[in-house]
Amino acid sequence: MKFNNTVPIYIQIMNAIIEKIVSKELKKGEQLQSVREFAVELKVNVNTVRNAYGELETKGIIFKKRGIGTFVTEDMDIIEKLKEDLSLSVVNEFIKKMEALGYTKDEILKRIEAI
Amino acid sequence: MITKIENLNKKFYNKQVLSNINLEIEKGKIYGLLGPNGSGKTTMMRIVANLIKNTTGNVEVNELKLGKQTKNIVAFMPTSNFFPKWMKVKNAVDYYNDFYDDFDREKCIEILEKVDIEMGLKIKSLSTGMTEKFKIALTMSRNAQLILLDEPFNGIDIIAKEDIKKIIVENATEENATIISSHLIDDIEPILDEVIMIKKGEIVLNDNVEKLREEKEMSIIDIYKEVFLNV
Numbered sequence: 062m063k064f065n066n067t068v069p070i071y072i073q074i075m076n077a078i079i080e081k082i083v084s085k086e087l088k089k090g091e092q093l094q095s096v097r098e099f100a101v102e103l104k105v106n107v108n109t110v111r112n113a114y115g116e117l118e119t120k121g122i123i124f125k126k127r128g129i130g131t132f133v134t135e136d137m138d139i140i141e142k143l144k145e146d147l148s149l150s151v152v153n154e155f156i157k158k159m160e161a162l163g164y165t166k167d168e169i170l171k172r173i174e175a176i
Numbered sequence: 177m178i179t180k181i182e183n184l185n186k187k188f189y190n191k192q193v194l195s196n197i198n199l200e201i202e203k204g205k206i207y208g209l210l211g212p213n214g215s216g217k218t219t220m221m222r223i224v225a226n227l228i229k230n231t232t233g234n235v236e237v238n239e240l241k242l243g244k245q246t247k248n249i250v251a252f253m254p255t256s257n258f259f260p261k262w263m264k265v266k267n268a269v270d271y272y273n274d275f276y277d278d279f280d281r282e283k284c285i286e287i288l289e290k291v292d293i294e295m296g297l298k299i300k301s302l303s304t305g306m307t308e309k310f311k312i313a314l315t316m317s318r319n320a321q322l323i324l325l326d327e328p329f330n331g332i333d334i335i336a337k338e339d340i341k342k343i344i345v346e347n348a349t350e351e352n353a354t355i356i357s358s359h360l361i362d363d364i365e366p367i368l369d370e371v372i373m374i375k376k377g378e379i380v381l382n383d384n385v386e387k388l389r390e391e392k393e394m395s396i397i398d399i400y401k402e403v404f405l406n407v
Binding site: 071 | 204205206338341342345346348365366367368369386389390393394395396397398
């Protein structure tokens with residue numbers, strides 16, 4: 062994983078995990094690597110990965126089973142919501158870029174339909 | 177807290193090398209001690225490792241004044257290659273095992289295996305990158321409470337750098353603190369908790385790296401450039 066060092070790394074790790082869940086690379090209920098394993102694999106600070114897991118846990122996206130490990134939520138509503146949020150942010154970014162090029166909303170729609 | 181430094185000053189003859197350093201080092205964290213060559217990084221590490229004396233000020237490790245006892249809980253890795261020419265990897269591991277009570281031989285062998293350094297090799301024959309990996313393996317195999325790594329990335333190729341980062345992340349635990357000095361900021365940014373920037377013997381910045389990224393929307397290397405280029 063390549064990091065952008067101008068953004069907190071824990072946020073980038075969170076987003077990477079969310080993307081994996083939405084794309085079903087990580088399935089609902091699947092166990093995640095331990096914090097330390099993941100940190101060593103990414104070659105980032107252990108506390109940074111711990112922060113990312115902590116935030117995801119607070120949001121209910123992953124959960125801990127004491128003494129066993131960390132797992133992806135089994136709540137499909139949460140996963141659907143994540144997918145929706147993610148697609149929305151991709152679309153918003155796209156629209157922003159098109160508007161910067163001078164396209165109006167109608168023109169953007171036409172442009173998409175032409176593909 | 178594992179180390180407390182209060183009003184530390186160091187003079188070499190008339191030259192002030194460290195001025196009024198105040199610092200607290202906590203367990204479970206990795207610190208980057210960053211600054212250009214000659215800013216006082218090595219001097220500070222050597223004082224904490226009790227290899228040279230400070231001029232004034234107070235340094236405590238684990239609530240103990242610097243001395244023989246603190247030396248036993250501080251592991252310092254110098255930049256120099258400190259092994260005699262005849263030594264093989266195995267000899268150096270045995271030497272560390274005899275010399276340091278807190279040395280974990282099994283752990284050292286495990287790390288060396290992971291990075292493909294064979295016990296029968298002559299240390300002299302190791303490449304620069306391999307030598308550095310070897311030095312880090314030895315230093316981090318001590319169950320020391322404070323680990324000081326002086327410029328572990330100097331003159332190292334990118335592949336060896338990745339291995340070194342891995343060894344550091346793997347062996348920095350809740351029970352120790354690691355301080356890494358470097359002027360190669362890009363390389364160590366992702367593995368740090370805290371950053372300490374030192375300029376002409378004075379601390380000019382001491383903060384959490386993720387907090388800095390969040391607040392300034394800048395990478396540590398850009399903050400570093402801002403600190404050291406704008407005189």
